[in-house]
Amino acid sequence: MPVGGLVPQAAENAAELVVRNARIHTQDPRRPQAGALAVRGGVVTAVGDDRDTAGHIGPDTRVVDALGRRVAPGLNDAPLHVIRGGLNYVLEPRWDGVRTLRQGLAILREQAARTPKGQWVRVVGGWSAEQFAERRLPTVAELNAAAPDTPVFVLHLYQSAVLNRAALKAAGYDRGTPDPKGGQIVRGGDGEPTGMLLAAPGALILSSTLAKAPPPAGEDRRTSTRHCLRELNRFGLTSAIDAADGFQNFPENYSTVVDLAKSGQLSLRIAYHPFPQTPGQEVDDLTRWMEMADPDDGDAWLCLNGAGENLTWAATDFENFAQPRPELADYEPESRRRFVFSWRTAGDSGCAPPATRPSGAISRCSRNSPPRASSRPATAGCSTTPRRSPSGSLDRIAALGGAVSVQNRLSFQGEAFLRRYGVGAAADAPPVTAVLERGLTVAAGTDATRVSTYNPWVALHWLVSGRT
Structure with missing residues (x-):
């Protein structure tokens, strides 16, 4: 009718x-x-x-x-650490939106009771001590009481982590363990580790400790990833750019999503970026991957998008806004073939590495190669890039034909940023209007799962409520 x-x-x-x-x-x-x-x-x-x-x-x-x-239309998270997050999703209770530390510890206790022997409980990302009524981190004693025998690792942003007694033992940290470069194992008066780890100022100590936890195996990885993808679907996500990360090796750690894609079980379209894992070996890795595959290899559900989120470890973000910014060494890689690149920077207003370092690397990697329509360098994780920096980061990105993806890291680390860099820097972080004025494409993402929440509406709310 x-x-x-x-x-x-x-x-x-x-x-x-x-x-x-x-x-x-x-x-x-x-x-x-x-x-x-x-x-x-x-x-x-x-x-x-x-x-x-x-x-x-x-x-x-x-x-x-x-x-x-x-x-609402299906959302694309650009970028999201979905492949890594999916592998461990069922082992990671979330404190996103939890209002009290007491409630958070109850969630942790329930997770520990159902965690298989030999596995760790990992509370990572989507929360900040500022959200709790108690306005503090859990103590080691509280973690020991909640899970006396199960290793527990509680990550607070990329600033610090708290480990219970079982996790310290499982990680192999004792009186004789030296502090890694850029990190600190906090010790008591007797020289024994207390259970607190600090990014001082690098987050490698946090991610490398978390990497000591055994991952799920076989079918458990598939189940974990499928649960993670359905959770993202629940928030309206239908696609994402996976930015990879340290300890996410290509192609080994991609086998689970590849298997799910082949069997038609992905519920989220994923474009992924391999990440060079070894300092000093970045160019060799990139060259090898260029011979293995081209950007856009794959299908509508899973495809190679390019390289990132790090291009060179010499320009790695130091992550912890509560610490002074370190000086960075120059790095000048060479390559002969055009490729799509993505990198993350927290900006260069005295709070993180300048975006021009990786963009300079891109210029050299592509100087002898013709541009391709699908090959546009992009900065991923640009959370605090200033409006006008001495290095001209935004102008350099525009000259390279790049794009900018904006994340809401300051939703969780804003207090630390304000205390160190002041209201002026925070008001201009990131300068979305200045990015648009240069004709750059602006995307939005969460950069979850280890700092921010994977709820895209938190990022969108932050972006439209005064970030322009």
Whole structure:
């Protein structure tokens, strides 16, 4: 039957999808709200009410009744550490949004009770001590009481970690363990480790300690990854750029998502970036990967996007805003073939490595190669890049044909940033308007899972509430 006297479209002109009885925010000030929309060929062709979309319905149109719910497009997180996070998801209780430390410790205690022998409980990312009513970290004694026999590792941003007695033993930390470069094993008066690790100022001590925990094996990895992807779907994510990380080796640690993609079990489209793991070997790794694959290899569900999030360990973020910024050595790699690159920087306003260091590396890696339409360098994890830096980071990115992905690290580390760098720097971090003025594409992401929450709406709320 025609709706409202309108004649339905012929099959060749009809919408593929019509959503009705919905709450739709249009971003059009003339008509900010709507109740229905039609989609054809991936493009919204009509927005309004049932009468506006009825004429777009054909015999093969899928009509969805939203039952009065809010409708949003599928979101892309650019970037998200989804491959790494998926492997360990079922072993990592989350404190995202938990209001008291007491409640957080109860969650930890429940997780420890169901954790298989030999595995660790890992609380990583999505929380800050500032969110708790107690406004503090858990103590080692509290972790020992919650899980006396199960190793527990509680990561606080990329600033510090608290380990219980069982985790210290499992990690092999004792009186004779030396402090790693850029990190500190806090010790008591007797010289024994207390259970506190500090990024001083590098986060390698935190990630390398976490890497000592055994990962799930075989089918458990597949199950863990599928649960993680469905959790991301719950928040409206349908795709993500995986930025990789330290201790995520290519191609070994990608086998689980590859297997899931081959069996049609991915519920999130993933474009991934291999990450050079060994300082001084970055160019060799990149060259080897360039011979193995090209950007866009794969399909709509899983494909190679390029290299990142680190290009060179010489320009690695130091992560801990509570510590002074270290001086960085120059690094000048050479290569002969064009590739897509991504890197992360927290900016260069006295708070992290300058974005021009990796962009200079990109210039040299691509100087003798013609550009390709799909090969655009991009900075991933740009959370505090200043509006006008001495190094001209944004201008350099624009000259390279790059793009900028903005993350909400300051949602969780804002207090530490303010204390060290002041209100002026925080007000201009990151300068989204300045990025747009240069004609750069701006993407948004969470950079979860070990600092930020993977809930994309937290990042979007932060981005639109004064970050421009």
